[in-house]
Amino acid sequence: MTGKPARAPRADARRNRALVLRAAAEAFATEGLSVPVHEIARRAGVGTGTVGRHFPTKESLFAAVLLDRMAVLTARADALATTEEPGAAFFAFFAELIHEGTDHRGLAESLAGAGFDIESAAVEAGSDVSGRLHALLKAAQDAGAVRDGITFADVKALMSGCLAREVDPTDTGARDRVIAVVCDGLRAT
Amino acid sequence: MTGKPARAPRADARRNRALVLRAAAEAFATEGLSVPVHEIARRAGVGTGTVGRHFPTKESLFAAVLLDRMAVLTARADALATTEEPGAAFFAFFAELIHEGTDHRGLAESLAGAGFDIESAAVEAGSDVSGRLHALLKAAQDAGAVRDGITFADVKALMSGCLAREVDPTDTGARDRVIAVVCDGLRAT
DNA sequence: CTATAATCGGGACCATCGTCCCGGATGGAG
């Protein structure tokens, strides 16, 4: 009933798709979401049209870049949920998300709510990083490890603070210092 | 030696300058730094050229909008520095900056490091909000009210978290909750 | 009142960027 045999793509198409994906991953990571599509095409060594054919919009390209990384993160969240105390699991996953975003400006901007909506990419991927963090937060609060009253929106805001450009990348430990402040603040009084 | 008598500006020029300044203040506050200059001109009821003549660049317009508000804030910081304990003064000024930014998206974006550099506006104004916050931080740390190791950059990052769009504006107390988390985390252990 | 210089309005101009299109090239089935 699909009506589509879905013939296998040509070899050069697959190759170029991979080239674009790698170039985009690196460009989004280092330059952030504002990197022009033309620039990604240039870095990949292909034409602009090639990028647009494989990924109709810039957002779909970003979603594709995040897809595999997101799967790893949700798996990590699930592992922490079963092996750690609720509080420890939440704080560990929170810190891991920050470190992930530190190495990937595009992801950081997306987590911080600037640019694309990370939720839409998550839904496409079937793996919802935000959902896992939300669940871990709830569990940690039920266990009394995180103060009551804190909402998921509060946590996302604090996360964006930890990911802010202000945190000096040359200052080893700066990121961990900020994470420590937020986590200590989140603990129940 | 100036060679310029600097004749007083015409009445309509002064009037239009004030109109632009008021429209810009409101537009930057509600829409953020991304509001188009054309839109500010429209709201002020003047032509685009009129805006550009009084304020050659968008950034200079923003600096002018902030000028008076910044003076109020630095004065407030100086008052707190003399009437309060070092720790209390720092935390109070920190919270006031957040609340100020809550009512002014443009200021929030600027404090968060997105868009224009607030320092340049400060230098022009001769009143350095960042400098006061830095000084209060130092004093609070010397008094043992804020944990050691925290840098000014760390504080700016945490501030941007409190100002994040994620904080639900319809949730009364959400902002204060986030501020409380950060301030508790900053206190010496 | 008149002359003149300051000011006004808003459209022109330029740069940026996402998306789309089309003439040419090519992979791969037969």
Added chain:
DNA sequence: CTCCATCCGGGACGATGGTCCCGATTATAG
């Protein structure tokens, strides 16, 4: 080897937005 569906390159197009220019207007000195 041949042929054509698929894919490629990169320029065109449209939208957005900051800055600048020029003909028309108006405040104000004398």
